Amino acid sequence: MIDERMEKDEVQFDEERLVSLLENGATDEFHNEYLNLHPYDQAQFYEKVGPDIRSIIYQYLSPKEMSTVFEALELDDENYEPFIDEMDSSYAAQMISEMYTDDAVDVLNELDKDKISHFLKIMDKESAEDIRDLLYYEEHTAGSIMTTEYVAIPENSTVRSAMTIMRNAAPDAETIYYIFVVDDQNHLVGVISLRDLIIASEDTLIHDFMNERVVSVLVTDDQEDVAHIMKDYNFLAVPVINSKQEMLGIITVDDIIDVIDEEASEDYSKLAGVADMDTFDSNPLIAAKKRLPWLVVLLILGMITANLVDLFTGTLEKVALLAAFIPLIGGTSGNSGTQALAVAVRGIATGDVTGVNKFKLLIREALTGIVMGLVCGAVAFIIVYMWKSEMLLGLLVAVAIACSICVATIAGSFIPLLMHRLKIDPAVASGPFITTLNDITSILIYLGIATLFIEKLM
């Protein structure tokens, strides 16, 4: 929920003191100190102390007070289950029912189906119904991140009646800063901001000054598209509707910040070929498990390079020095391929690259590759000549580097664009995948040209 209190207690809470209050049964003192902390700090404390101390906390806090803490819990792998298991089911169920619906759904989605049904059965019917509505939206859609605690007023309201509705809804609504206007069939027909509401005089009809053309998102829209809209239009919240224009919920800016962060982390992981970004405190086996799949696949793919070099054994035996430049050519072209990949993937992710722009990007990348190939080729020639005084060898390395860089740059942008076209997440074309491909093509180019001119090189 958007924090509208801006309240924060001690910059660092005194963990030892709080723990001793708990252990000594000083209920009132603990209540005073702990509940005065910002929920974020309450959650930090809750997470840090062990299960033993937490079992005392469950006795001291009501389910509603506990729900505030739980909502602020930010677990990297969303592993709520161990905490839920520490509680009595009825305590847990009631706590979940007191949470904002989107947060309740996040927690329940981590439990197995039996537990979910059980909790939904024992909690109050109204909360259970609100939660059920949201539970089955597909991950990463607007429906899966929206919440149902918004303020809606009928379109024939006056400012006075709207203020009353708003004041009543205030304690439970995620935000009261946008007030949505609906008709008698719950269709979204307009919106007013709290700012406009307070400034207007009490008898004015809402209908006269509401904004009729409301930006909204479909419940099935991808969360990344919702993030773009909120970013572009600087909204605090955006309403979510279905295809019939009926209002279903809202998504607030604080949740979108988490989405933006999550998506950035995912893209970053994929560029590095990590399946799912580790947290620093996972044990090595889990970390290895996340990275091995890609690593082994690329290892097997990399065997192709060994095969290729083996094919050219004849050439290498004649001029052994040729082998020295294999890593250099592969590495440099791999680097430029990774650069091109990053630019393309980022362009697709931010929505800058679409439609006809794709073609322009490819052309631009091809030309960039040519420019870089020429420059690097020249540098390579100079260094090789200075090192070995072999003009022909220098020329070969230069040409091979120049061609490899061109190919790598084009491939580095073409492949993600192709995948985007085939509706595959372009970030899957990871950096390591591109560099492995480049190893293969650069060896072919380099040793291929060398073989053609092998007589002259000997």
Next chain:
Amino acid sequence: MIDERMEKDEVQFDEERLVSLLENGATDEFHNEYLNLHPYDQAQFYEKVGPDIRSIIYQYLSPKEMSTVFEALELDDENYEPFIDEMDSSYAAQMISEMYTDDAVDVLNELDKDKISHFLKIMDKESAEDIRDLLYYEEHTAGSIMTTEYVAIPENSTVRSAMTIMRNAAPDAETIYYIFVVDDQNHLVGVISLRDLIIASEDTLIHDFMNERVVSVLVTDDQEDVAHIMKDYNFLAVPVINSKQEMLGIITVDDIIDVIDEEASEDYSKLAGVADMDTFDSNPLIAAKKRLPWLVVLLILGMITANLVDLFTGTLEKVALLAAFIPLIGGTSGNSGTQALAVAVRGIATGDVTGVNKFKLLIREALTGIVMGLVCGAVAFIIVYMWKSEMLLGLLVAVAIACSICVATIAGSFIPLLMHRLKIDPAVASGPFITTLNDITSILIYLGIATLFIEKLM
């Protein structure tokens, strides 16, 4: 500014129609249609039409109307200057003075000092002063992204007087949803939310229900730290103070979203070794210029690999097949190094890795490297044996891969941690840099071991 209107006209504006209205001198009609668009869409239109059409727009829109458009302009390289140059200086100066101060500062910072002084001289004194205060804050600090249009009330106010102040300030304030409380020396002493204000009864003293422990940031804090705070505490805005606790400005959540995006883009670029993320429409020479520096540096560094392989010519001449595995071993260890790098850099950026955690991360990475080394070594052995039926060669490749992966993984996390310690931005240790280092170490390990056992391999 936070958008509190949530108003949006046609999903796509009719560009042709608007242009023809301009060209036919239909001032009123253009005003009606254009000014009904969301500022974001107004800016999109403004950017798309050429300088000729824009020269007509400057005649149709007042500087204040133009300022709304300019604030919503999102230029990738912040190249406001061409647009400013299209206007009369007095028109431009007045427009800038009408903009929110943080946006005005963003624009002025892109112009040369003479122009800045000139504009500041000809605009009204009050705006010029507000702008001057913000102009010289160092880039990427809280001061450089804050704005001065906030609502502050004296601590001895009543709810009634606060509401009056707030209503008066509303048209110009970036946000009225947090109202800051200051003493008579402008020290920040508390905050109340608009929600709390409306619910309270009119004679209550602000002092009685304001939140005294306000989260604030120092004007010199890094923008990334501000982003973390706003993300963690779900704030809509955060006040900025100086070391004397005097209130200087606020930073709103919409600006922080841009910061988060910017920082993510930077990290992503650096992982790929791109100096500054290209936009897809830069010309090839500019794009090449951004990528070449790193590429050439790594090319020169990569010559070390050529030197090394050359040193081992004796070994390679005896068993030519050895050369075949150089790219494979270098590539696989490079991939695992990049993975480790990504995890470490991301951990440092999100603030997860600090202090003693660094050591834990290194230990964890070392162990992860050992696990992955063993698995990949085993896979490599099997494939090499299946391919060439050479058990000793297979063993050599397996051991070399295992050791290289361990070294790469440790280096991939150690180097960014070291740089972070030395106060260098760890993201500078780019992916390409790590892979080039890994090429060097893997060749040493592989050909070194091979040379030791060369007799047995022949």
